[in-house]
Amino acid sequence: MPVERAFEAIDVLYRHGVRYLVLSGGEPLMHPELLPIIMRARSLDMNVMLVTNGGLLSEKRITDLAGVGLSGLVISIDAADATVHEDNRGLPGVCNKIKEANVVAASCGISATASVTMSRLVDYELLPDFLKSLGFKWVTFSYPCRQLGSSNLAQTDSELMNFSDDELVAEFDKIKKIKRRIRVLNPTRSLEEMQRFLRKEPQRYPCYGGFRYFYVDWNSDLWRCQYWHEPICKVAEFDVSKTVRDDCTICMIDCYRDSSLLHHVGVSLHDAWQEFKRGKPVAAVGKLATKATRDSLLSVLEDAAWIVKV
Numbered sequence: 001m002p003v004e005r006a007f008e009a010i011d012v013l014y015r016h017g018v019r020y021l022v023l024s025g026g027e028p029l030m031h032p033e034l035l036p037i038i039m040r041a042r043s044l045d046m047n048v049m050l051v052t053n054g055g056l057l058s059e060k061r062i063t064d065l066a067g068v069g070l071s072g073l074v075i076s077i078d079a080a081d082a083t084v085h086e087d088n089r090g091l092p093g094v095c096n097k098i099k100e101a102n103v104v105a106a107s108c109g110i111s112a113t114a115s116v117t118m119s120r121l122v123d124y125e126l127l128p129d130f131l132k133s134l135g136f137k138w139v140t141f142s143y144p145c146r147q148l149g150s151s152n153l154a155q156t157d158s159e160l161m162n163f164s165d166d167e168l169v170a171e172f173d174k175i176k177k178i179k180r181r182i183r184v185l186n187p188t189r190s191l192e193e194m195q196r197f198l199r200k201e202p203q204r205y206p207c208y209g210g211f212r213y214f215y216v217d218w219n220s221d222l223w224r225c226q227y228w229h230e231p232i233c234k235v236a237e238f239d240v241s242k243t244v245r246d247d248c249t250i251c252m253i254d255c256y257r258d259s260s261l262l263h264h265v266g267v268s269l270h271d272a273w274q275e276f277k278r279g280k281p282v283a284a285v286g287k288l289a290t291k292a293t294r295d296s297l298l299s300v301l302e303d304a305a306w307i308v309k310v
C-alpha cells in the first residue's frame, strides 16, 4: 500500500476509535516506507505490532523499529525444528537470525511472540523447548484457515493443514497440554470454543469482526475480517455507522475469535453503562452477569502478563 494511503487509513481508523494496529503481509519489512507508517500511527498514540518471517531482521532494523515506537514483533515459526522450518519457509539460516533478533528486541523493550500455524509440520511435544531455544517466551497459534472470502492471500488449501474436524479437535488438545510448558496466548476458553465449533456445538462467545476489529487491504478496502466475502467500504468512507455487530461465529480465525473473547468483558461493560444511562439498572446488571463475561474476564487474567507488556 502506498504510504499516503496508509496514512489516510491510519487517520480514519484513529478518528473512529481504533487504537491497535497489526501490520502484516506478505512481508511488511519489505515495505520501503514502513518506518514513516509506524511513526504516523505512534504520533496518534496507536499501539503497533508487526508480523514478520524474520528474514530481514537485523540489529539495525530492530533498533530503528524501536526508535519509531513499535511495541511488538510477531515472528512466524512453522515447525519445532530449525531445518524443517527453514526448508518450509525457503529461508536458510533464518532461525539464527530470529535468535539474535529476540535478544536485540528484548534489549529495546519490544515484545517478541512466536506465531505458529497449526499444521502437520508442528510437533507439539518438541515445540516449547525449540521456541525457548530461539528466545521466545510467548507463542500464539493460528488456526487453519480453510476458507477466506476476502482479498487476503493466506493459504487455505495446503496439504499441511488438511485436517479432518476430529483431527483438529485433537490438535487443540495438544495446544492446551503444552500450556504447562510455555505461555500460549490463545485463551484456553477460546481453544475450547474452537473445539465446540469443530464439533458443530453452540458457540458461547460472539466475534467482533466488523465491530471492534477490521481488516484493511492494499486497495484501501476495509473488511470486517479476512473471512468475509465483500468489503464494508473504502477505508476513507468508514465511520461507526458502518460497523457490524451481529454476534457472528461462522469461522475460526484466531485473530478475531481470540481477541473478541478477550474484548467481550470491555464490550459488556460498555453495554451495561449504556443501559444504566437509559435508566435501566436491571438490564445493566444483566449485561454483566453472564457466563461469557466471566469467561472473558478469566481469559484476560490468563493473558494479563502479555497484555501489560504489549
Ligand code: SF4
Binding pocket: 207, 208, 209, 210, 224, 225, 226, 227, 228, 248, 249, 250, 251, 252, 253, 256, 257
Ligand atoms: S466469526 Fe469469522 S466471519 Fe464472523 S466476523 Fe468473526 S472473523 Fe469474521
